[in-house]
Amino acid sequence: MEDQILQILKSVIGVDDIDSSVSQDNCEQWDSMAQLNLVVELEMEFDITLEPEEISEMRTFSDVVRVVKAKKAQ
Amino acid sequence: MFVFRNNTVERFFPKDYTFSGYDDISLVPSDADGYVWFYQAPLAFDTFSASEQVRAYSDKLDYVMQCIDPGKTVVALTMEPLYSVPFTDDDHLLREAVEEYNHNLFLLSDTNPNLKVIDLSEFTSAYPGEELIDWKFYFLSQMGLNPRLSKPFQEWWRRKLDSIALRRKKCLVLDLDNTLWGGVLGEDGIDGIKLSGDYPGKAFHFFQEAILSLSKSGVILAVCSKNNEADVLEAWEKNPFMVLRKEHFSAMRINWNDKASNLKELASELNIGLDSFVFVDDNPTERELIRQMLPMVSVPDFPIQPYDLPQFFSKMVEDYFRVYTVTEEDRKKTEQYKANAARSQAQSSFSDFSSFLRSLDMHLKIERADQFNIPRIAQMTQKTNQFNLTTRRYTDADVRSFIEKGWKIWCLSVADRFGDSGITGTVFVDGNRIDTLLLSCRILGKGIEGAFLKSVLYSLRDEGVKEVHAEYIPTAKNSQVKDFYDKQGFTFVGGEPDGARTYSLSLAGADLTVEDCYHVSAE
Numbered sequence: 001m002e003d004q005i006l007q008i009l010k011s012v013i014g015v016d017d018i019d020s021s022v023s024q025d026n027c028e029q030w031d032s033m034a035q036l037n038l039v040v041e042l043e044m045e046f047d048i049t050l051e052p053e054e055i056s057e058m059r060t061f062s063d064v065v066r067v068v069k070a071k072k073a074q
Numbered sequence: 075m076f077v078f079r080n081n082t083v084e085r086f087f088p089k090d091y092t093f094s095g096y097d098d099i100s101l102v103p104s105d106a107d108g109y110v111w112f113y114q115a116p117l118a119f120d121t122f123s124a125s126e127q128v129r130a131y132s133d134k135l136d137y138v139m140q141c142i143d144p145g146k147t148v149v150a151l152t153m154e155p156l157y158s159v160p161f162t163d164d165d166h167l168l169r170e171a172v173e174e175y176n177h178n179l180f181l182l183s184d185t186n187p188n189l190k191v192i193d194l195s196e197f198t199s200a201y202p203g204e205e206l207i208d209w210k211f212y213f214l215s216q217m218g219l220n221p222r223l224s225k226p227f228q229e230w231w232r233r234k235l236d237s238i239a240l241r242r243k244k245c246l247v248l249d250l251d252n253t254l255w256g257g258v259l260g261e262d263g264i265d266g267i268k269l270s271g272d273y274p275g276k277a278f279h280f281f282q283e284a285i286l287s288l289s290k291s292g293v294i295l296a297v298c299s300k301n302n303e304a305d306v307l308e309a310w311e312k313n314p315f316m317v318l319r320k321e322h323f324s325a326m327r328i329n330w331n332d333k334a335s336n337l338k339e340l341a342s343e344l345n346i347g348l349d350s351f352v353f354v355d356d357n358p359t360e361r362e363l364i365r366q367m368l369p370m371v372s373v374p375d376f377p378i379q380p381y382d383l384p385q386f387f388s389k390m391v392e393d394y395f396r397v398y399t400v401t402e403e404d405r406k407k408t409e410q411y412k413a414n415a416a417r418s419q420a421q422s423s424f425s426d427f428s429s430f431l432r433s434l435d436m437h438l439k440i441e442r443a444d445q446f447n448i449p450r451i452a453q454m455t456q457k458t459n460q461f462n463l464t465t466r467r468y469t470d471a472d473v474r475s476f477i478e479k480g481w482k483i484w485c486l487s488v489a490d491r492f493g494d495s496g497i498t499g500t501v502f503v504d505g506n507r508i509d510t511l512l513l514s515c516r517i518l519g520k521g522i523e524g525a526f527l528k529s530v531l532y533s534l535r536d537e538g539v540k541e542v543h544a545e546y547i548p549t550a551k552n553s554q555v556k557d558f559y560d561k562q563g564f565t566f567v568g569g570e571p572d573g574a575r576t577y578s579l580s581l582a583g584a585d586l587t588v589e590d591c592y593h594v595s596a597e
Contacts, residue, residue: 040221
């Protein structure tokens with residue numbers, strides 16, 4: 001699942017050379033538009049609905065993985 | 075493309091598009107290669123102020139259109155009210171404002187040919203209202219359309235741009251049995267095929283009517299069917315319910331050869347690339363053969379049930395044939411392609427050229443320039459490049475002034491048994507000097523040029539001209555006529571280093587009889 005999420009992240013921010021350390025603070029392309037696209041792609045890929053509170057928590061790659069995993073576990 | 079918008083729409087367009095600020099028209103970038111106008115209805119409860127806002131959007135577009143280079147395309151989407159909660163049934167304010175906005179778009183596109191209006195409801199009507207907007211994303215990111223719809227939207231958008239660029243497939247190749255009618259002609263007979271009355275005949279009849287109207291928009295029809303040609307011709311003639319008949323098809327291959335070879339032959343006969351073909355056949359094996367042998371041909375799946383034909387037709391049009399507008403030329407295309415195909419078929423069935431020419435039953439009408447044909451004559455001097463001896467470009471006004479000065483100007487119309495090509499040649503004579511002689515390419519290859527020149531010379535001799543002078547001026551495109559006057563029996567007088575040549579011909583002893591395969595009527 002981490003790999004899948006990383007692939008989605010790469011495609012929405014349009015940068016290929018990122019790894020699991022990526023975050024909104026160290027990657028300027030991860031802007032609000034990328035965040036929106038990320039949410040839509042994650043929701044479609046994993047068949048989940050992310051709540052606004054969860055979306056605002058997702059500031060780093062590990063945040064994203066944690067939120068999506070928790071969501072899938074529900 | 076640069077997008078003017080009032081909501082977040084980046085996701086719906088290709089990645090290289092750029093965007094205005096929200097509802098911001100202060101910047102109209104002049105370096106964009108085109109523009110998009112995508113304003114969505116305001117999501118507000120006060121219908122009065124919402125409707126005022128919609129009116130303001132119209133004014134903004136008016137202003138933007140004035141700032142944009144009229145040589146660049148602006149694609150405007152119509153507005154659809156995505157969400158409104160009128161508290162009374164008689165509150166039509168927003169609905170009316172949106173209709174007025176859309177109406178204004180159409181009016182504006184009448185006066186601005188570079189403005190193309192596309193109907194957003196074509197896209198939105200495919201989805202139930204609650205799927206069109208996702209309020210979470212509206213509140214989070216001001217998305218006026220559900221971001222999950224971006225992929226189908228982008229596909230729709232690409233098709234719309236194709237339609238605006240007038241890109242469409244040119245030719246629809248149709249099978250017959252179980253495609254244009256139910257049943258098999260060879261087994262069921264002319265009266266046994268299903269084409270009328272009860273289902274499924276009704277469905278096939280509907281399908282034929284749909285295809286006929288498609289052909290009137292400029293799509294060429296062809297037949298590719300495994301049948302006995304004589305049976306099909308008889309069915310077309312004798313079955314009273316047949317909508318599509320022989321005259322609607324520009325070319326046909328009704329035989330037992332494999333369909334890939336037939337399609338290749340059709341392509342060369344019609345002179346259309348195979349990538350402009352759409353092949354419709356009920357037989358999955360034939361479709362598979364074409365997909366494998368000729369992958370450039372578009373091959374839509376054909377419905378198993380005849381009642382699915384209307385849906386099939388509408389999708390086929392949307393996928394391959396929809397264009398933004400159809401010109402007069404397009405409407406005539408079927409006729410012209412048919413005539414050319416018939417001519418090339420006729421040519422191949424005659425062993426010697428002169429009996430082919432005779433079979434064409436050509437009529438040449440040579441008329442003096444008058445107020446009705448002068449615009450066409452001037453246009454030909456502007457556009458004709460290949461069969462043009464001197465390539466002098468003239469305007470309507472030039473032509474009129476020449477006539478006042480006493481020049482003799484004729485134009486040529488040609489008709490044969492396959493069709494009328496209209497005015498397709500002209501000659502300008504100043505005293506005894508041929509100033510201009512040109513013919514449109516589409517009538518070449520039949521010796522018409524010689525018959526035309528001889529008829530004109532004949533008239534000049536009648537009027538007392540003893541000797542004519544003529545010249546050839548070379549251009550990058552007219553080398554095919556450099557020996558024209560030599561072939562017509564003129565005397566070479568002299569040549570210039572740049573390739574220009576002058577000629578003369580004494581009319582007294584010249585043989586000016588026109589071969590009897592050309593029926594000439596001259597003024």
